[in-house]
Amino acid sequence: DAGVIQSPRHEVTEMGQEVTLRCKPISGHDYLFWYRQTMMRGLELLIYFNNNVPIDDSGMPEDRFSAKMPNASFSTLKIQPSEPRDSAVYFCASSLGGRNQPQHFGDGTRLSIL
């Protein structure tokens, strides 16, 4: 079975550019989560969706961050404009049947903003 698929795996861009991260959850999963991982702050939940609807975006750091889930098989996390402090590894995860059920993670996007 295919797991959670994220793209790109690596992204290097200059400050001020728009960045779009993509995620395909496991088919049939009804929850989707976006996390950010840094050495300083660990793993932080940014936003999660249930049945394509955003439920909690309180972890989104600023208005420069936005996330969408237009259908059950695709989600995007966008940063516009990007800043060097946004450099981190961004993970997408999905789960079935509850926000506190086991989550399946993609391998992440390593984002570097120069």
Place this chain on the structure above:
Amino acid sequence: SQQGEEDPQALSIQEGENATMNCSYKTSINNLQWYRQNSGRGLVHLILIRSNEREKHSGRLRVTLDTSKKSSSLLITASRAADTASYFCATDRTDKLIFGTGTRLQVFP
């Protein structure tokens, strides 16, 4: 804020030895989960233990939960070099999982 705190932060052992990692948390929980993260990869779910359970096993993994002390431990028996990874506990609050800071385990051949 962090709900779970793992201890130790780092652990180095020889193959064949047992590895024990601990997790402490602050508020009441419904369940506690353990995850593994290999370098450059996403987290992988290992085991879930509910608040009314005291111990759970999965292969070489043994997890205990003491809700009175708000703590859990993960024991990996007969460790292998392939167990080298970071291990995280995650506790549920009302609406989300909160991950701890992780224990980095290094198993030397």
